Amino acid sequence: MLEKMFDINLDRVIEEFEEMTRDAEAVQKETLRRILEESGNAEYLLSLGLDGRTDLESFKAHVPIVTHGDIEHYVQRIADGDSSPILTGKPITIISLSSGTTQGKPKYVPFNDELVDSTMQIYRTSFAFRNREYPIGCGKALQFVYSSKQFKTKGGLNAGTATTNVFRSSQYKSTMTAIQSQCCSPDEVIFGPDFHQSLYCHLLCGLLFRDEVQFVSSTFAHSIVHAFRTFESVWEELCGDIRTGVLSGRITAPSIRAAMSKLLKPDPLLADLIHEKCSGLTNWYGLIPTLFPNAKYVYGIMTGSMEPYLGKLRLYAGGLPLLSADYGSSEGWIGANVNPNLPPEQVTFAVLPNIGYFEFIPLSERGGAVEPSPVGLTEVKVGEEYEILVTNFAGLYRYRLGDVVKVAGFHNSTPELRFICRRNLLLTINIDKNTEKDLQLSVESAAKLLAEEKLEVVDFTSHVDLSTDPGHYVVFWEINGEAREEVLNECCNVLDRSFVDAGYLSSRKVNAIGALELRVVRRGTFQQILDHYLGLGAAVSQFKTPRCVGPANDAVLRILCRNVVKSYFSSAF
Numbered sequence: 380m381l382e383k384m385f386d387i388n389l390d391r392v393i394e395e396f397e398e399m400t401r402d403a404e405a406v407q408k409e410t411l412r413r414i415l416e417e418s419g420n421a422e423y424l425l426s427l428g429l430d431g432r433t434d435l436e437s438f439k440a441h442v443p444i445v446t447h448g449d450i451e452h453y454v455q456r457i458a459d460g461d462s463s464p465i466l467t468g469k470p471i472t473i474i475s476l477s478s479g480t481t482q483g484k485p486k487y488v489p490f491n492d493e494l495v496d497s498t499m500q501i502y503r504t505s506f507a508f509r510n511r512e513y514p515i516g517c518g519k520a521l522q523f524v525y526s527s528k529q530f531k532t533k534g535g536l537n538a539g540t541a542t543t544n545v546f547r548s549s550q551y552k553s554t555m556t557a558i559q560s561q562c563c564s565p566d567e568v569i570f571g572p573d574f575h576q577s578l579y580c581h582l583l584c585g586l587l588f589r590d591e592v593q594f595v596s597s598t599f600a601h602s603i604v605h606a607f608r609t610f611e612s613v614w615e616e617l618c619g620d621i622r623t624g625v626l627s628g629r630i631t632a633p634s635i636r637a638a639m640s641k642l643l644k645p646d647p648l649l650a651d652l653i654h655e656k657c658s659g660l661t662n663w664y665g666l667i668p669t670l671f672p673n674a675k676y677v678y679g680i681m682t683g684s685m686e687p688y689l690g691k692l693r694l695y696a697g698g699l700p701l702l703s704a705d706y707g708s709s710e711g712w713i714g715a716n717v718n719p720n721l722p723p724e725q726v727t728f729a730v731l732p733n734i735g736y737f738e739f740i741p742l743s744e745r746g747g748a749v750e751p752s753p754v755g756l757t758e759v760k761v762g763e764e765y766e767i768l769v770t771n772f773a774g775l776y777r778y779r780l781g782d783v784v785k786v787a788g789f790h791n792s793t794p795e796l797r798f799i800c801r802r803n804l805l806l807t808i809n810i811d812k813n814t815e816k817d818l819q820l821s822v823e824s825a826a827k828l829l830a831e832e833k834l835e836v837v838d839f840t841s842h843v844d845l846s847t848d849p850g851h852y853v854v855f856w857e858i859n860g861e862a863r864e865e866v867l868n869e870c871c872n873v874l875d876r877s878f879v880d881a882g883y884l885s886s887r888k889v890n891a892i893g894a895l896e897l898r899v900v901r902r903g904t905f906q907q908i909l910d911h912y913l914g915l916g917a918a919v920s921q922f923k924t925p926r927c928v929g930p931a932n933d934a935v936l937r938i939l940c941r942n943v944v945k946s947y948f949s950s951a952f
């Protein structure tokens with residue numbers, strides 16, 4: 380049956396994807412040719428002696444593998460107003476700020492219309508597959524989306540986070556309408572000047588349109604959990620606003636107040652209903668379907684550094700399916716989730732072979748490069764881990780994204796990737812190597828002890844403390860209540876024991892690495908960290924808690940350290 384919606388034919392979207400992935404190698408070659416042709420006159424490619432050639436062999440022979448640091452000065456020149464063709468044939472006119480959680484400060488990357496096109500292609504593709512399994516009706520989406528502050532670079536270019544640049548693009552609204560994903564909040568809320576006020580009003584709009592809400596989403600799952608944690612403390616105030624039709628005094632932004640006043644009318648019946656429903660919940664289990672009876676699912680990126688929020692998300696979602704969103708970055712998109720039935724822990728991303736040219740550096744089991752030469756998209760092997768290199772229409776050539784992925788299988792001839800972790804997020808002191816995933820597993824094991832006490836880890840991060848001799852790992856935890864001393868002592872031991880990397884174990888046994896330290900921080904510490912990043916121009920929509928705070932990130936380290944209330948040392952070894 381042909382499913383026709385607005386101007387998008389979802390069956391056709393799926394057919395196109397199937398067609399394109401049948402001969403991914405040919406599509407990749409053609410995509411590389413187009414990228415190199417469009418930007419053949421760019422200073423960067425000319426300086427490498429590519430001389431207008433567009434074939435794969437010349438590309439590999441002339442173009443080096445780079446990191447952001449290698450191309451930073453080119454992007455800076457663009458930001459400073461040099462409009463000559465530097466990285467791309469068509470000059471870049473917008474700059475994106477990547478979330479920069481790793482380095483501690485946002486970094487500049489080029490943004491252009493081609494990135495908007497591929498974003499829309501990804502949105503359409505995964506929606507087509509999602510809607511086949513979980514059809515939604517006409518209605519609205521409660522989307523916790525926020526714009527970052529936009530500013531002009533020295534050269535007068537608009538700069539903002541990639542998500543903000545996408546939200547502002549003309550194609551965004553029409554695609555969202557076509558895929559039935561219109562946000563229930565007005566633009567003034569999304570683009571409001573203060574994130575806390577926007578969040579409150581997103582919640583309020585969701586309640587006002589509660590019967591129409593078809594799904595609840597955000598870019599990253601963190602924003603959904605954060606939103607409903609906030610709901611737990613403001614729900615009575617929200618009911619009060621609905622009862623009286625008067626917006627809370629906490630909303631001071633005139634643009635938001637004006638937009639909300641058009642929606643908010645006194646509705647005591649709705650206020651009573653929400654009050655009664657919330658009062659009937661136990662530990663907020665099933666909050667989302669209780670508030671939004673017609674919601675079909677919860678949607679957002681739930682993989683990678685979002686996995687730690689899944690427990691809380693499942694609690695709020697009750698029985699609603701959690702559908703994990705696609706894989707991309709400010710630098711460009713990579714793949715779509717075309718198997719929406721998979722639980723978030725097993726989600727894979729089928730690479731779209733026409734949005735960039737992708738290469739993969741094979742990694743040994745513990746993340747070291749065993750072979751420096753990358754392989755092509757269709758040459759990857761199932762079960763192997765790789766670091767991704769991106770070449771795309773936005774001026775990146777053989778760019779190390781810094782992510783480790785594992786090939787879980789193939790969809791036709793394009794690989795389905797599983798996100799493993801950021802490559803550079805390693806806890807390491809000497810021969811030990813622990814990734815973000817290792818830390819997450821260790822925290823999960825230890826948090827089980829807290830769960831027995833009906834407590835949970837709100838958020839966590841880590842740090843390598845070399846100020847002691849020997850150095851040791853520090854894990855910071857924010858907990859949602861008071862845990863007993865014995866429990867926290869044992870949590871600390873479990874954390875230490877759960878790092879199973881051979882280098883860590885052997886170093887701990889001979890005390891070449893000191894006892895792991897668990898530092899419990901005050902409630903609200905991770906909110907302060909979020910606010911700190913927002914102050915740097917980040918957007919909540921793209922926020923990812925840094926899972927390891929290095930020396931370059933001293934502002935975050937200071938926030939953590941000044942909020943420590945208790946600290947424990949492991950006696951596990």
Ligand code: AMP
Pocket residue numbers: 477478479480541680681682683684704705706707708709710780782798800801921
């Ligand atoms: P940003 O710096 O905000 O552009 O974030 C991009 C990074 O977010 C990627 O390089 C990944 O590390 C992470 N990321 C994006 N999408 C996903 C996903 N679906 N699963 C896990 N991590 C993701």
